[in-house]
Amino acid sequence: MAQFSAEKLAKVNEIIARYPQGKQKSALIPVLHIAQEEFGGWLSAETMDYVASILKIEPIEVYEVATFYSMYNLKPVGKYVFEVCQTGPCMLNGSDDIIEYIKNKLGIKVGETTADGLFTLKTVECLGACGYAPMMQLGKHYREHLTKEKIDAIIDECERNAVTNN
C-alpha cells in the first residue's frame, strides 16, 4: 500500500503538533489535502484508511469528512482539473459561454475526463474571484478574466507541460 514519504510524514507530524495533546483529529482536513496530492489527485478507500491509521481515528470519521467537502475527489480525475465557477457574479460576466466552450473544445461534459486522461471539467460554486470573472481554478492557482482565447492558451500550456513532464 502507498505510504507517505518521510518528508510528508514529517509535515503531518508538524501539523499534529499545532493542536493540544489528543486533538490530532484536527489535522484530518490538511492531511487529506496532502494525501490527495500525493496519491494521484483523488482519495481512494485505501488512502482514507491509511489517513485514519495515521491519525488514530476510525475510517468512518475520514469517510464522512472526505464526502462532505467539495475539494476532495472520490474518483480518479485527469491530470489537469478545470474547476470553472458558475455562480451569480461569474454568470453575469459570461461563465455559461466559457463552460460551453470548454465542453466543445475538449469534447466532454461537466464531470467527465478526456479519454487521454489529461483534462477533467468540473463546475464549482463561488471561489471568491468575483471581480475578476469569469474564472476557474487550475491546481493551486486561479485563472481569471477568462476568454475563449485564454482557454485555448491554457489548454495548450497544459498539453505542453504534460509532454515535458513525461
Next chain:
Amino acid sequence: MGRKLLLEKAHVPGIRNYDVYRREGGYRSVEKALKTMSPDQVTEEVKKSGLRGRGGAGFPAGMKWSFLAKPEGVPRYLVCNADESEPGTFKDRYLMEFIPHLLVEGLIVASYALGSGRTFIYIRGEYAWIVDILEQAIAEAKQNGWLGKNILGTGFDCEIYVQRGAGAYICGEETALIESLEGKRGNPRIKPPFPAVKGLWDCPTVVNNVETIAAVVPIINITGEEYAKIGVGKSTGTKLISACGNINKPGVYEIDMTISVEEFIYSDEYCGGIAHGKRLKACIPGGSSVPILPANLLLKTAKGENRMMNYESLSDGGFATGTMMGSGGFIVLDEDQCVVRHTLTLARFYRHESCGQCSPCREGTGWMEKILKNIEYGKGKKSDIDLLWDIQRKIEGNTICPLGDAAAWPVAAAIRHFRDEFEWHVQYPNAAQNRNYGIAHYADPLPAAAAKTS
C-alpha cells in the same frame, strides 16, 4: 478621497515583506498594546471604536470579545475566519494577498487581548496560494520576535497557525468553522452554548473575520475614540467593499461609509459606472444572501433620501424596501441581465452548500432551485411563483444556522421586487428563451452622476 486605514499601504512595493512593512510603521500596534496596555484595555479600545464584525452580521466586535468566558486554567482561542465564500465577496482575499502582515499584526494584538496563545487562521481551501503568503508572513513575524515565547519580554506567548478548509461555504458560519477545525464535517452547532463559552475543543473561543482583525491595528494606533469619529452613526471606521458584476472597475475599495451608493457606482474613484454604457438594473450590495434591490430603491430610500453606503442606510426600510451591508460583496446587474437566471444561480449555490442537517434548508434549497430552473427554461407555471414564496418563508428562521435565511432572502427579494419579470417568464416562455425582460419600470431615474459623465 475617503480615508484609508487598511489598504493605505497595500500597494507600497514589497509590502508583503516584513522589512518594508515594518519600515512603513508596521507592528507599532503590537508594541503599544503589549507594552503600555492591559488586555482589558485593548478590548475597551475596540469597544470604544464601535467596530462591527466585517464578516456580514455586523455585530459589535468589542462586545463579542467581552463575552469571552475566562475560567481559570482553561485555554482560550482566537480563530480568524478567512473562509470567505459569500458570492460577490473577495475583500479578505485581497487584504491577505497584498498586505498579509496587517492581518498577522492584528491577530497578535487580538490574541493578547483575548489571552489566546494558540491562534488559528481558518482559510477556505481554494485560497491555496494565500496559505503560503500568510505562512511566510507569520514566519517573518516570528523571526523578528513578534510571535513565539515571551513576546517583547512581556511574558505573553503566542503562535499563529494557518488551517486550510476543503470547499464548504457553510464553514464560514462560526460553529461550523469550529467543527471543521476539529476535523469534522462543517455542521453548525445549536446555540447556546455560544463559542465564547464553549467553542474550539469545548474551550472559550472568539471567531472574527479577517477584516475585523485587521481593523484592530488602526484602532490601537489612533485610539478607539478617533476611529469612531470616522464614518457616520453606528457605521464607524472604514469598510472594504468588493465590487463586481457589470461595472467598469471591479475591485476592492475601502470606503469610509459616508458616500452615497450612487457615488460608489458612478464615480471614477470607485466602480466607474456601468460597463459598456448600459444602465443599472439592480444590485445586491452586501453579498449574495442580502436582498437584491432594483435601481430606484438602491439609489434612493423609500423616503426619497439618497441611500448611503453604510449599515443603517442600506437597511433603511427593512426588507420591504431596503437591504443590508452584509459582507460588502457588491454585485451589480446591468439592464441586459435576467433576474430569474441570476436568482437561479444563487439558489443552486445554496442548495450545493446546504450542510443537510435541517430539513427546511436541505429540502427547500433543492426545491427552490428546481422551480427556478423550470421558470427560467420556460416550463414554469404561474402558481410556481407563489410556491417559491411559500417555500422561502418556511425556510427562513427554521434552521439551526443562518444559511437557511441566506438561501431564502435572495429568492424572496427577487420575487418581491421583480415579480413582473417572473410572470413574464411564465407567460411568454418562448420569448424568455431568446431575450431578456429588460429594465422595466424599476429602472434608475438616470442618476445625476451618470448624466454628468454621459
